[in-house]
Amino acid sequence: MTGVRFYDPSRAYAAQRDELEAAFRRVLASERIVLGPEVEAFEREFAERVGTTHAVGVASGTDALELALRALELPSGSEVLCPNLTAIATATAVLRAGHRPVLVDSDPDSLNLDPARAAEAVSPETMAIVVVHLYGRPARVAELRELGLPIVEDASHAHGLLIDGRQAGAIGDVGCFSFYPTKNLGAFGDGGAVVSSDEALAQRVRELRAYGSGANGLVLRLGANSRLDELQAAFLRVRLRRLDSDNRLRAELAAAYDRAFGRKSPDGLHHLYVLRSGQRDALRSRLAAAGVETAVHYPSTVGEHPLFEACRRVDELPVSTQAAREVVSLPCYPQLTDDEQLRVIAALGFRSR
Secondary structure (H helix, E strand, C coil): CCCECCCCHHHHHHHCHHHHHHHHHHHHCCCCCECCHHHHHHHHHHHHHHCCCEEEEECCHHHHHHHHHHHCCCCCCCEEEEECCCCHHHHHHHHHCCCEEEEECECCCCCCECHHHHHHHCCCCEEEEEEECHHHCCCCHHHHHCCCCCEEEECCCCCCCEECCEECCCCCCEEEEECCCCCCCCCCCCCEEEEECCHHHHHHHHHHHECCECCCCCECCCCCECCCEHHHHHHHHHHHCCHHHHHHHHHHHHHHHHHHHCCCCCCCCCCCEEEECCCHHHHHHHHHHCCECCECCCCCCHHHCHHHCCCEECCCCHHHHHHHHHEEEECCCCCCCHHHHHHHHHHCCCCCC
């Protein structure tokens, strides 16, 4: 019997094989393969889906965050509040944009950035906040808004997440998405997007992604080579059509896990299904012995990486530090079969309900 993989990209391909192959052929037969009609169409469709005026395709979610921060035109070396429990890309983007991450602890329930701790961390040099909808759980953006700072939403776990009737990514001043293959809206390679209803900000991101060039080709600002390619844009247009149905399938899997384990997951759209265990390594070994692949998001907090040890923080960040020792993600993606989920549940010593 084969094992239960944490994620199987071949199944996403098989689920839309004909449409994806048609998109592939369309791009290869076209005359424009960089920043062409597929990127332009995807940007329109994604902006409409998120509820912003503009979407700008870039090469990765990390680039999206960096270019969004640079487009805010903050003073060089500004402090930017950042969750301590997040993918290292979040804080890396702050550094790459020329600023200083200030690490903030997590809310104990959602594990998202805690607004009360954020308020304590604000200094005269603090100029923005990067907030992450971790695991697909809604961050408390409305409370963070009260701090009066620009908000960059890292919505890389939150494609399709609704928060008070609005889409994640459209609530802050600028939203950033990754299209890494495992995401709720994933490409078949790297990709990202910046979304905003601020036309001037979106235009700056367009310039920054192409060496800082303006419409006449002359360089206006120090930019980068960060373009979403035509092929990934074409694939994303296909996969965008299934975002809502795929999110429903994730929710059904999460509900089945919850019933079996006798728990209620935090609100959200379940980019990941995350448990906590004080004996995580033993738990993962037990699952691995039963052929079940798991993952940890994330085994180290930002502040534990040597690059970020010197970052300012207002306390010892106990909530996020403890969570990093305990969190474990179970297989939970739209093409996971019922039988595979039952194997995961059984390997943990539970029965389906």
